[in-house]
Amino acid sequence: MSLSRMMKWITGGCEAFLGIPIVGGSFILSTTWGALLAMFILHVITLLITQKEKGSIAGSVIGMVTSFVGVIPIIGMIMHIATAVVLLIDAGKNES
Template structure:
C-alpha cells in the first residue's frame, strides 16, 4: 500500500506543475500533448497498483479523466487543479491507513 501512496503523491507534483496556468499549458502544448499521454499511462499504472494493494482508487480515476479531457484549454487547467487536490487527499489517506494497519490501531 505504501507504493500506491507514493505514486499518488508523485502524481500530485506533476498535477501541480501542469495546473500552473501559463507554464503548464505551454509545457503541454510545446510537447504536443505528450505529457497528457504520459500521465494517462502513469495513472493507469497507479490504478493497477492501488487495486492490487487494496488502496482507494478514486485519485487515479480522477487523474485518468483529467488526462483524457485535459487537452481542452481552460477545462484542462481546472481538471489539473481538481486532480491535484484529489490525489493529495487520496495519497495522504492511503499512507495514513498503511501506518494504522502496521501499528495495530485500525
C-alpha cells in the same frame, strides 16, 4: 510508505504542475500533448498498484479522465488542479 501512496504523491505533484496557469499549458503544448499521454499511463499504473493494495482508486480514475480533458485549455487546467487535490489528499492520509 506503500508504493501506491508514493505513486499518488508523484502523480498528484505532476498534476499540480500541469494545473499552473500558462506554465502547465505551455509545457503540455511544448510536448505536443505527450505530457497528457505520459500522465494517462502513470495514472493507469497507479490505479493497478492501488487496486492490488486495496486502496482508493478515485484519484487515478479522475486523472485518466483529466488526461483526455486536458486538451481543452481552461477546463483542462481546472481538472488538473482538482485531480492534484484529490491525489495529494489521498496520498497524505494515514495508512490503517
